[in-house]
Amino acid sequence: MPPSHVWPAPALRLTPHAAPPPVQRAEFNSADGRLLAVVEEAAVRVLDAESGAEVMSVPRPQVQALSLSPKGSFLLTWEKLVEGEKTGNLMVWATATGELVTHYVCKVLGEKSLWPLLKWSDDEAVAYRLVSNEMHFFDGHAPTQQAVHKLRVEGIAKCALAPGVGPEHHVATFVPEKKGAPAVVRLWKHGDYGEGRFLASKSFYKASEVNLMWSPNGDALLIHTHTEVDRSGKSYYGETGLFFMTLAGKVSNVTLNKEGPIHDVQWSPAGDEFAVVFGFSPSRTALFNSKCEMTFDFGEAPRNTLC
Numbered sequence: 126m127p128p129s130h131v132w133p134a135p136a137l138r139l140t141p142h143a144a145p146p147p148v149q150r151a152e153f154n155s156a157d158g159r160l161l162a163v164v165e166e167a168a169v170r171v172l173d174a175e176s177g178a179e180v181m182s183v184p185r186p187q188v189q190a191l192s193l194s195p196k197g198s199f200l201l202t203w204e205k206l207v208e209g210e211k212t213g214n215l216m217v218w219a220t221a222t223g224e225l226v227t228h229y230v231c232k233v234l235g236e237k238s239l240w241p242l243l244k245w246s247d248d249e250a251v252a253y254r255l256v257s258n259e260m261h262f263f264d265g266h267a268p269t270q271q272a273v274h275k276l277r278v279e280g281i282a283k284c285a286l287a288p289g290v291g292p293e294h295h296v297a298t299f300v301p302e303k304k305g306a307p308a309v310v311r312l313w314k315h316g317d318y319g320e321g322r323f324l325a326s327k328s329f330y331k332a333s334e335v336n337l338m339w340s341p342n343g344d345a346l347l348i349h350t351h352t353e354v355d356r357s358g359k360s361y362y363g364e365t366g367l368f369f370m371t372l373a374g375k376v377s378n379v380t381l382n383k384e385g386p387i388h389d390v391q392w393s394p395a396g397d398e399f400a401v402v403f404g405f406s407p408s409r410t411a412l413f414n415s416k417c418e419m420t421f422d423f424g425e426a427p428r429n430t431l432c
Contacts, residue, residue: 287343
């Protein structure tokens with residue numbers, strides 16, 4: 126069977142004589158797994174993942190990326206920009222009605238890690254997107270083209286909203302190092318974006334890229350830094366680092382007792398500790414508490430992934 130006919134697991138329940146339409150891409154994207162968004166030969170559909178019943182359908186066969194908001198209220202799609210088209214190519218659809226809620230012009234899809242290009246808070250109260258030198262924030266329940274808040278950060282390359290529900294939300298921003306200036310990560314309280322109003326700030330070198338990893342309870346951030354080139358020549362994989370920040374303004378370097386790259390970092394579900402796989406092979410795996418103290422050493426073994 127050709128790849129375009131492959132269904133994701135679990136398979137949708139179809140009548141015995143129904144042939145599944147060709148699916149080019151499918152994703153379980155609602156946080157609760159309740160909805161499934163699929164791109165088919167002639168349309169994009171949202172289906173009930175349990176029964177296979179259609180929730181909505183729109184004739185957009187050229188969609189190349191799609192995502193559902195955390196509660197499944199909205200479907201986000203991206204397709205190539207058509208010159209002269211009045212509607213933008215980054216579109217927000219209401220799953221309950223199939224109506225186009227709002228749209229934006231977004232010429233480049235960009236790196237896979239940056240998708241979705243419009244993100245929501247867990248409670249869908251806040252929606253946000255990254256544009257040149259700014260973060261734009263919208264009413265997550267009724268997004269429009271007009272931003273409700275704007276956060277100006279010159280050179281911003283990545284951002285992340287803390288998990289959890291309101292009334293307060295918090296934001297992390299990252300500016301990579303450039304022309305001798307260090308990289309900078311800052312934490313902000315959503316809506317309080319005045320000059321110098323950040324809650325915490327950390328500057329460091331050897332950070333052209335980062336993973337911004339909020340704790341599950343949203344009160345602390347791990348910054349896994351990476352640069353493509355190791356100037357010392359010790360590692361083919363470039364240089365890595367790990368830093369810890371809190372909303373209270375605490376900033377720490379996470380000290381690792383074996384030389385070599387950081388392979389993986391993960392928070393525990395409770396958010397009170399985290400684990401790191403680090404060092405040249407065989408790598409070491411260890412647990413750390415919120416004071417960045419090692420509390421348990423799993424020893425050395427050929428590991429590179431944490432779950």
